Amino acid sequence: MNWITNFVRPRINSMLGRRDIPENLWIKDPDSGEMVFHKDLESNQWVIPSSGHHMKxxxxxxxxxxxxxxxxxxxxxxxxxxxxxxxxxxxxxxxxxxxxxxxxxxxxxxxxxxxxxxxxxxxxxxxxxxxxxxxxxxxxxxxxxxxxxxxxxxxxxxxxxxxxxxxxxxxxxxxxxxxxxxxxxxxxxxxxxxxxxxxxxxxxxxxxxxxxxxxxxxxxxxxxxxxxxxxxxxxxxxxxxxxxxxxxxxxxxxxxxxxxxxxxxxxxxxxxxxxxxxxLKTPLPQEAAEPEILPPVPVAPETRPHV
Missing domain, CATH: 3.90.226.10 (2-enoyl-CoA Hydratase; Chain A, domain 1)
Structure with missing residues (x-):
């Protein structure tokens, strides 16, 4: 068995171009059991996107x-x-x-x-x-x-x-x-x-x-x-x-x-x-104020001279 493991399998893998895959590429969600790609998890501050579980x-x-x-x-x-x-x-x-x-x-x-x-x-x-x-x-x-x-x-x-x-x-x-x-x-x-x-x-x-x-x-x-x-x-x-x-x-x-x-x-x-x-009583950025809408100015009725 040692001969197969230590000699035959590595030769086959090298011939087929196989590479060892790191074990930590995928991380299991403790809540749902979902497998999450570690790069996605790292970019999300180690918070699992689907469940919101916070990893250490x-x-x-x-x-x-x-x-x-x-x-x-x-x-x-x-x-x-x-x-x-x-x-x-x-x-x-x-x-x-x-x-x-x-x-x-x-x-x-x-x-x-x-x-x-x-x-x-x-x-x-x-x-x-x-x-x-x-x-x-x-x-x-x-x-x-x-x-x-x-x-x-x-x-x-x-x-x-x-x-x-x-x-x-x-x-x-x-x-x-x-x-x-x-x-x-x-x-x-x-x-x-x-x-x-x-x-x-x-x-x-x-x-x-x-x-x-x-x-x-x-x-x-x-x-x-x-x-x-x-x-x-x-x-x-x-x-x-x-x-x-x-x-x-x-x-x-x-x-x-x-x-x-x-x-x-x-x-x-x-x-x-x-x-x-x-x-600290620091002024917070204010949202842009909406332009004030003024009420319409009343127009006096047009007066015409009597003929």
């Missing part, structure tokens, strides 16, 4: 779609101690960090940048769930704090895309300390009168929902995003009751007042830009 998206791609012309200036993340607790479970923490960096091409779960949306200068911060579940450690906390400081220094509003599983257990209490530190950054931004908008993506859970992810002036959620502190399974096991359908999903939270609006990724840029202009 990397931090770099999100910023490329969000900023004008895909141009932005990335902020360098502050340097921190990589493994303060010398933590080890099945693997060493340093090895996990190396794998995550190689996988995402990021220094940590946070990517911050400055740029413009519809001509409005802003600071944007994105959590990448692919980097250890978007967990919040010292490096991520420092990066978020730096983003707030940059927004303050440049007097720009801030937009944060949250996607996290919570605190990073490999850093213990040092990870939890980032929650109040980022909260102080939010307070300083609001004291300066600068808007802070949070976009909740799938999933946003754990400690971040007890801090900066729920302290925005406006909370926007992507359709179908899972948002909450503890997961539904943990809650069901704790209260021993069946949860409602759609519990902790974006649409459910909007109906119950936890989220201000649910917005498609395709409309996120224009929606955020409009909200920021309203909060």
């Amino acid at each position: 998206i990397s931090a770099k791609e999100r910023l490329k779609f969000f900023f004008d012309n895909g141009e932005y200036e990335a902020l360098e993340n502050p340097k921190v101690v990589l493994d303060p607790l010398k933590f080890r479970d099945e693997k060493r923490y340093t090895d996990r960090l190396k794998e995550a960096k190689a996988k995402t091409q990021l220094e940590d779960a946070i990517l911050s940048a400055t740029g413009t949306i519809e001509g409005l200068p802003i600071v944007a911060t994105v959590q990448d769930f692919a980097f250890m579940g978007g967990s919040l450690g010292m490096a991520a906390g420092e990066a978020i704090v730096k983003a707030f400081e940059t927004a303050l220094a440049r007097k720009r509003p801030m937009v944060l895309f949250a996607a996290s599983g919570g605190a990073r257990m490999q850093e213990g209490i040092l990870s939890l300390m980032q929650l109040p530190r980022t909260t102080v950054g939010v307070d300083r931004l609001k004291e300066a009168g600068l808007p802070y908008i949070v976009v909740l993506t799938n999933p946003t859970t754990g400690g971040v929902t007890a801090s900066y992810a729920m302290l925005g002036d406006v909370h926007i959620a992507e359709p179908g995003a899972l948002i909450g502190f503890a997961g539904p399974r943990v809650i069901e096991q704790t209260i021993r009751e069946k949860l409602p359908d759609g519990f902790q999903r974006a649409e459910y939270l909007m109906e119950h007042g936890m989220v201000d609006m649910v917005v498609s990724r395709l409309e996120m840029k224009s929606t955020v830009a409009r909200l920021l202009k309203i909060l």
